Amino acid sequence: MKLYIKNMVCDRCKMAVETVFDKLHLNPANVVLGEVELKEESLSAEKYQEMKTALESLGFELLEDKKKTIIAQIKAAIVELAHYTKEPLKVNLSGYLGNKLGADYTSLSSIFSGEENNTIEHYYIQQKIERAKELLSYGELTLSEIAFQLNYSSVAHLSAQFKKETGITPSQFKQDLKRNTLDRV
Structure with a gap:
C-alpha cells in the first residue's frame, strides 16, 4: 500500500x-521524501484515521486527492534534486521529472501550475536559491563551488537568479549574515 x-x-x-508508523505498529517497506510504502495491503478505517491524525499532529498531511498527490510527488522530487543530489543533472528538469514520476511532463506541469499558481521551473529555482542561501550561510564553499554544486552554468547565472528571487546579491546576503549574528548584537 502506497501513501x-x-x-x-x-x-x-x-x-x-x-516514528509515527513504528508507534502504530505499521510496517513501512520503504520511506522516501513524500512517500511511504507499507507492507500491509490495506488498513482498517480506524487504523487509517489513527495514522492520519498522528501525521497531522506533526504537521504532515496524508494526501487522498490525486492532484495533491501528484503535486507532493513533484515537490518531493524537486527538493531531493535541489537539496540532496550531489552529481550534475544528466537530463533537463522535464526529463528528470517525467522519468522519476513515470508521467508526461506536460500533464505534470499543467496540474502543478493549475493548483500551485507557480510553475515547476520556478519552484525548482526557488528551491535552488534556498539551498544556495543555506550553503552561503555555512561559509564553507565559494560562490563558484556553490554554482557548480547547484548545476548553474556560471556564477553570473546563479547571482542573477539569486538577486531576482531575493532582491539582493549573494555577497550582500553573506554580509547581512555577518552583521546579524547573535554574537555581534
Whole structure:
C-alpha cells in the first residue's frame, strides 16, 4: 500500500514519519521524501484515521486527492534534486521529472501550475536559491563551488537568479549574515 504525505521534505521529516508508523505498529517497506510504502495491503478505517491524525499532529498531511498527490510527488522530487543530489543533472528538469514520476511532463506541469499558481521551473529555482542561501550561510564553499554544486552554468547565472528571487546579491546576503549574528548584537 502506497501513501503520499505532504510536507515530508527532509531526512528529519522521514524520521518523524517512521516514528509515527513504528508507534502504530505499521510496517513501512520503504520511506522516501513524500512517500511511504507499507507492507500491509490495506488498513482498517480506524487504523487509517489513527495514522492520519498522528501525521497531522506533526504537521504532515496524508494526501487522498490525486492532484495533491501528484503535486507532493513533484515537490518531493524537486527538493531531493535541489537539496540532496550531489552529481550534475544528466537530463533537463522535464526529463528528470517525467522519468522519476513515470508521467508526461506536460500533464505534470499543467496540474502543478493549475493548483500551485507557480510553475515547476520556478519552484525548482526557488528551491535552488534556498539551498544556495543555506550553503552561503555555512561559509564553507565559494560562490563558484556553490554554482557548480547547484548545476548553474556560471556564477553570473546563479547571482542573477539569486538577486531576482531575493532582491539582493549573494555577497550582500553573506554580509547581512555577518552583521546579524547573535554574537555581534
